[in-house]
Amino acid sequence: MQSTCDLVIVGAGAAGLAAARAARAAGLNIEVVEAASRIGGRGFTDTTTFPAPFDLGCQWLHAASINPYTKAADRLGFRYRKDPFVYRIHDGTWWLNDTLVEEFGASLAATYDRVAALGEAGEDVPAARAIDPADPWGSLFRRAYTGYMAWPPEEVSTFDTSRFHFTDEDWPVEGGYGALVAAEGADIEVNLDCPVKSIDWGGSEVMVGTAKGMIFCRAVLVTVSVGVLQAERIKFFPLLPDWKLDALGHLRMGHAEKVGFWMKRNIFAGMGPHFTMLNWDSAPTAGFVCKPFDRPMATLFASGPFARDLFAQGMDAAIAEAKSLLGKVFGADVLKEIATARATGWVSDPYTLGAYSVLSPGGGEARAELARPIDDKVFFAGEAASPDGFSTAHGAYNSGLTAAALIADALK
Numbered sequence: 001m002q003s004t005c006d007l008v009i010v011g012a013g014a015a016g017l018a019a020a021r022a023a024r025a026a027g028l029n030i031e032v033v034e035a036a037s038r039i040g041g042r043g044f045t046d047t048t049t050f051p052a053p054f055d056l057g058c059q060w061l062h063a064a065s066i067n068p069y070t071k072a073a074d075r076l077g078f079r080y081r082k083d084p085f086v087y088r089i090h091d092g093t094w095w096l097n098d099t100l101v102e103e104f105g106a107s108l109a110a111t112y113d114r115v116a117a118l119g120e121a122g123e124d125v126p127a128a129r130a131i132d133p134a135d136p137w138g139s140l141f142r143r144a145y146t147g148y149m150a151w152p153p154e155e156v157s158t159f160d161t162s163r164f165h166f167t168d169e170d171w172p173v174e175g176g177y178g179a180l181v182a183a184e185g186a187d188i189e190v191n192l193d194c195p196v197k198s199i200d201w202g203g204s205e206v207m208v209g210t211a212k213g214m215i216f217c218r219a220v221l222v223t224v225s226v227g228v229l230q231a232e233r234i235k236f237f238p239l240l241p242d243w244k245l246d247a248l249g250h251l252r253m254g255h256a257e258k259v260g261f262w263m264k265r266n267i268f269a270g271m272g273p274h275f276t277m278l279n280w281d282s283a284p285t286a287g288f289v290c291k292p293f294d295r296p297m298a299t300l301f302a303s304g305p306f307a308r309d310l311f312a313q314g315m316d317a318a319i320a321e322a323k324s325l326l327g328k329v330f331g332a333d334v335l336k337e338i339a340t341a342r343a344t345g346w347v348s349d350p351y352t353l354g355a356y357s358v359l360s361p362g363g364g365e366a367r368a369e370l371a372r373p374i375d376d377k378v379f380f381a382g383e384a385a386s387p388d389g390f391s392t393a394h395g396a397y398n399s400g401l402t403a404a405a406l407i408a409d410a411l412k
């Protein structure tokens with residue numbers, strides 16, 4: 001294969017698909033190349049393992065009222081649940097009572113406000129700086145924060161909290177957020193199983209080397225994860241400039257993984273959907289999403305270094321570890337009720353290499369620098385390049401739209 005076009009888009013996740021539609025509407029002749037055998041990237045719903053859809057990646061419409069995927073869900077007939085999150089906390093022996101759970105909720109909100117206030121004041125320091133050493137809920141804040149951000153607060157900049165556009169609306173998608181991402185992008189023509197191996201941007205045109213041949217173009221939009229860029233899975237000729245490498249050096253992949261269990265019967269009778277937080281001294285940074293959409297399911301959500309290491313011994317070992325935690329919290333008898341299990345493994349997916357991006361303390365404007373084009377020829381988008389929606393599917397989508405507008409302007 002050898003071809004010519006205006007723009008090559010590398011990656012058909014949320015960012016690449018959104019950029020493709022916008023670039024096409026702007027009259028550009030595009031080619032979208034995707035390494036995997038499917039579109040959606042980190043938006044992926046497994047529809048075969050369980051009797052109901054299971055999101056391996058994105059699951060909640062964050063900032064739902066300003067999220068473009070909420071409108072897409074309405075248009076495409078995907079339903080979502082608007083109920084606020086219900087938390088339960090297990091201390092390794094039993095459940096904390098409602099008063100204590102409320103006390104934790106107040107402490108969590110106050111600590112988050114302090115993290116945001118530090119960032120707004122221009123203090124680009126570890127989020128952990130905002131934890132009050134006298135707060136008895138400090139260690140549970142660490143766990144919760146690691147759960148949201150996929151990396152511990154000691155190694156995440158306050159800017160990632162102060163700059164994210166929160167609306168306190170996190171709505172799960174019944175038919176799967178990954179399925180929604182794919183359905184929304186279904187009209188985009190994508191060259192699948194076509195990993196990009198090199199981008200030569202030194203000449204008057206850009207040469208994109210793929211597993212299926214060379215594509216000559218005027219510009220390239222790279223939407224792959226920070227993990228893939230850092231691992232140099234795509235070789236750039238000439239090398240990326242120092243300022244771009246510097247930006248990449250201030251970002252890292254956080255880790256979030258899931259192990260889903262479909263139960264033979266509803267083990268959460270009398271309860272609604274909820275999230276169980278684990279809170280004992282040696283507890284891993286993990287929790288269980290229970291009974292989503294009233295389904296007989298419990299999903300372990302692992303995050304941070306624990307999630308990264310969970311898969312070191314392979315999938316079976318990860319499932320065994322999740323089972324052991326399930327038994328500890330809900331009782332050993334529950335293990336007899338497991339019908340099927342499914343684990344993720346984003347950490348070892350060669351086209352992702354982690355869950356989503358995190359800004360290191362002192363990282364400053366690294367996200368904006370990641371988004372900044374090189375010579376009006378090499379453009380970047382993806383969740384990590386979003387100024388206020390990083391780590392999410394809608395942030396990726398919006399970053400794709402921003403990049404497409406820049407490219408249309410540069411190529412006109």
Ligand SMILES: Cc1cc2nc3c(=O)[nH]c(=O)nc-3n(C[C@H](O)[C@H](O)[C@H](O)COP(=O)(O)OP(=O)(O)OC[C@H]3O[C@@H](n4cnc5c(N)ncnc54)[C@H](O)[C@@H]3O)c2cc1C
Nearest residue numbers: 011013014015035041042058059060196382383392393396
């Ligand atoms: C466990 C987990 C839970 C999450 N939960 C949520 C959530 O509830 N809500 C939310 O909004 N977000 C969530 N996210 C994050 C969200 O899924 C991502 O931020 C978003 O999907 C990223 O989109 P993207 O387009 O930036 O990147 P990707 O989806 O990674 O797209 C990049 C594409 O590039 C492809 N690619 C890689 N290398 C190459 C190459 N060499 N050549 C060609 N193609 C290549 C990849 O296969 C991929 O398809 C979660 C993520 C994970 C892992």
